[in-house]
Amino acid sequence: MHILLTIFLLLLPPIALADGLPDLGDLSQVDFSPALEQRTGDMIMRDIRLYEPGYIDDPEINGYLNRLGLRLLAKSNAPRQDFDFFALRDPSLNAFAMPGGYIGVHTGLITATHSESELASVLAHEISHVTQHHLARQISSQAQGQLPMLLALAVAILASRSNSDLAQGALMTGQAASIQHQLNYSRDFEREADRLGLQLLEDAGFDVRAMVDFFERLQKYGRLYESNAPGYLRTHPLTSERIADMANRIHARPYRQVTDSLEYQLVRSKLRASEGSPQDAVTEFSTQIREHKYSNEIAARYGLAAALLRTQDYSKAEQEIARLRTLKASSPMIESLAADLRKKQHDLPAALKLLRAARTHYPQERSIAYSLADTLLTANQATEALQFVQDDLQDYPHDARMFGLLARTYAVLGNPLQQHRAQAEAYALQGQLLPAIEQLQLAQKLGDHDYFEQSKVDARLRELKQQHAEEMKETKGK
């Protein structure tokens, strides 16, 4: 709900304030061009990263969701567009699509799925809302006449923006609830997302029955807790009719046995291991293993090891990781966990050895690259870290997190000019232009550097200021 409202805050200024107060008669003409959708989505995502406490900044989990999304899109002839999948820590069963191809999935939904095909079916449904521009179409068709109220609410919330309690209060009002209602997708859009989602699922080789199975379970769950139905049911009205439609479509499909990827199993274990009290998590995985009640032993032992790290029971965690080795488990997530354990045990050389080997084995795994850079810095090997981070940025020049690590490296090396420059790029890549500009101004003030470096700072500062001015012009009207 919080996020849906944010969508309005961000959608409103460019539309409503572009020419002062809007002419309501023209609102139906408002065209959500793909460029406007993208910019809106970028802004919302920036806010989620900054202010949403549930946002999980975990390259393993988000990396997995993105790979799963790519698997769904690889064989489809859906219009080409960029997607960005991310997880929010929230026990409710929900997923949502935002303008610009940003798709959020609640952790509760990920852990509630029984198979990777079930998770894929939810992503496929959301992807279809995006490719069909349902959100933009919904707003264009329904916001008419609601605009003065929306504007008033937007202003109230903007005013209380820095105070999240106040914003939450505003969200509780009936007005907000009614806006939320407006944003619920129409049944036609739901049916279209189901139909196209099923197609994506089938083309990508997943089990199409999973969509029906999962939605049936969701519906049952919704009946049980009627007043507190899972969020997914509220934003995507699920009817028996929809489920019957889907069941009809897959009726003639042959049964297809699809094996879950190890990564799917590990991600679910990682989420479960990080929730609730550490001791409860240990007990849950221990019981699963003792009673052989797991779908995958590697994932259960990985979960136990991760939970044991939380209870600081390092020797037992070590035993579990040793067992994982005997099971011939191969995954960058396991190597990361093994390295984390060594770091907790203050054995940095062993952690580095694991991470270097993992880097060779999984050269494209971003979480390993981040962890290696971070561990080199912790081990006071800043010169080596600098070499590594610079090489990596050659291949990933738009990686904000790696620029953050570059800034940290320069800080350790006592080079504030390059530190501010790197930090500026980290901010700029996340769409935070003002903090980026501030970093470059700090670099300028240092003043005692050679002309060449200083002029690079000046040039980049001019660029970012211009970019910022253009952004302001777009949102504040011409």
Ligand SMILES: [Zn+2]
């Ligand atoms: Zn939907």
